[in-house]
Amino acid sequence: IALLTFLHKQKDFLAIEIGCIHANHGLRGDESDEDERFVKTMCDNWNIRFHSTTLAIQSILLRENGNLQDICRRERYHFFEQVMEECNYSKLVVAHHADDQVESVFMGLTRGTRSNGMYAKRQFGNGKLIRPFLSVTRKQIEQYLNEQHITYREDSSNKKDTYTRNRFRHHIVPLVQEENPNVTVAITKWTQQQQQDEQLLDKLAVKEFEKIILSSAIHSLSIDLE
Secondary structure, three states, X not given: OHHHHHHHHHHHHHOOOOEEEEEEOOOOOHHHHHHHHHHHHHHHHHOOEEEEEXXXXXXXXXXXXXXHHHHHHHHHHHHHHHHHHHHOOOEEEOOOOHHHHHHHHHXXXXXXXXXXXXXXXXXXXXXEEEOOOOOOOHHHHHHHHHHOOOOOOOOHHHXXXXXXXXXXXXXXXXXXXXXXXXXXXXXXXXXXXXXXXHHHHHHHHHHHHHHHEEEEOOOOEEEOOO
């Protein structure tokens, strides 16, 4: 809602057209439907084109017996990509913020997987995915909404410890914040440095790769072993 509000108020300055995509996962019954109606009403009032769908998450979950969060993410981003292609949108703008980044980094470190965090922009479908709020804290976002006199709805599942991210949000991050109240700023700087290092190493690796590849075909490579 903060992202939608900001883009709507800045659309003339930014010279952009806005569409709003809402994926209803249908996991919270009437609450999910009320969320959709709330967003649609806001878009109607501001004359913003509204795209929505109800995803068949439960049936997919039964069929695949996979991870609920992974399935939800896959299906909604597939829908996002479809709408972008059909309506010729060049960018998908999502509202991840600095606190989300902190959680992502700690989750990655704990799993022993990639921990460079989320990128502010990356390729997505035929366009780009951008995260303009990635260095903005949740507290700042709430303050902005209060200043703009904008109401919003809270997903009740955010309060549950069922999901990994919620457990980090409720228990791990508060402990770290006790040690360093500015941990969000610190992690934001750290991820930016890590990502810049990774991008540089990728460029250098490509240069070296091109030097040692003598020839390449669909199913084979000829490499200069020396």
